[in-house]
Amino acid sequence: MTHTPAPTPQAPRPDAHKPELQPLFAPLVKGAAQAITDYRMIGEGDRVMVCLSGGKDSYTLLDILLHLQKRAPIDFEVVAVNLDQGQPGFPTHVLPEYLTRLGVKFDILTEDTYTTVKEKTPEGKTTCALCSRLRRGILYRHAREIGATKIALGHHRDDILETLFMNMFFGARLKAMPPKLQSDDGTNVVIRPLAYLAESGIQRYAEAKGFPIIPCNLCGSQENLQRKIVGEMLEGWERAHPGRLQNVLRSLTRVTPSHLLDRDLFDFASLSVTPAEGDRGFDGEEYPEREFLAGLSEMQMLG
Structure with missing residues (x-):
């Protein structure tokens, strides 16, 4: 593991944006702040470990949290953490250089999960489940080691809805990604500050900001993933009926148990x-x- 304390900032903090970026950044901050408030994601004295993958979502998440850190009425700490999983050709210099210029405290973890995933995954099967499980275990452990009280992930609205329909179509379960989650052993709390944000807005901001994106060769090399198919379905819905995805997300906050079919959730037998x-x-x-x-x-x- 490489541990780097916060150096003297050499680059503008994300709140010092060029004026042309403000129309893109402001609604993202507003939506994230609303989600953080609604679910009490961050409190006074929290140490927030931001999991930085090198993708547009986690870069945007870091920008938003650094911005809120300066403006929120509470004090909290931000630590960026990247897990180098040993993927061939992974540009190990990109994130340390970027985070050093930004003046952010960060840790770089090195664990060769790539080889394990390739060895354990049968030919033709997706690598996502095993890869995410290994990555989650490493990040959870590191959060405990550094005393992080929250683990911030970059999942956005579209990720949540894709998960909802994936579980419905292929798992026969009504289940999505929660904006705040306690780990099974109770030692970690995961938060998703981008839960209310559409991917399209994040994409526009990331392109305008020019983040040094690092593609995932492990996931990106897999074609015809069911998640991609579901994502394309949702994109089609939104193109044909703008606002539909926001309504689906709102429906997850307005659940009526008595009008579903789960006998464990509602006592139909006693009616x-x-x-x-x-x-x-x-x-x-x-x-x-x-x-x-x-x-x-x-x-x-x-x-």
Whole structure:
């Protein structure tokens, strides 16, 4: 692991943008600040470990958190962390040089998970599940070692919705990515400050900012991933019906358990009606509920 303390800044901090970047950056900051507030992602004295992959999302996340760090009414620390997974041709100099110029405290972790993933993944199968599991374990461990109270990931609105439909289509589960999550062992808290932000806005900002993007050769080399297919479906919906994806995201915040089918989430079995005195059945006779249930049970047995 390479540990680098925050040097004297040699480059403008992200809040000192050129004027032409402000229209792109301001709505991103507003959306992220709203998500952070809604889910209480960051508090006084937090040490936030920002997982920096070298992609547009994590660069944007870092810019936003550094901006909020200077303007928020609370004090919190930001530490950038990159995991070098041993991918062939990975440009190891890019992130250290960028973060040094920015004046950000950072750690570079080196773990050859690439070889493990390639060896363990059968030909033709996707590498994402194993790769992410190994990466998550390493980052969780490092967060504990440096005393990080929050782990910030760069997943945005479109990632959340892709996960929702992936779970529905291929896992038969109504499940997405939460904006805030406690690890199973309770030792880490993951936050996703970009949860409200559309990928398109992040893309425009990243292009205008000129981030030194590092592509993922492991994931990017896989064609016909189901996640890509689902992503293209969502993009098509948004092109045809602008605002649809935002409505889908809002639906995740307005859940009505009694109108779904999960018997563990809502006690359907206890729902019943107690007839008022004098109520009659279909034939004009008194028709108590217990007799109806007994009759229903008998019909099912004959049935």
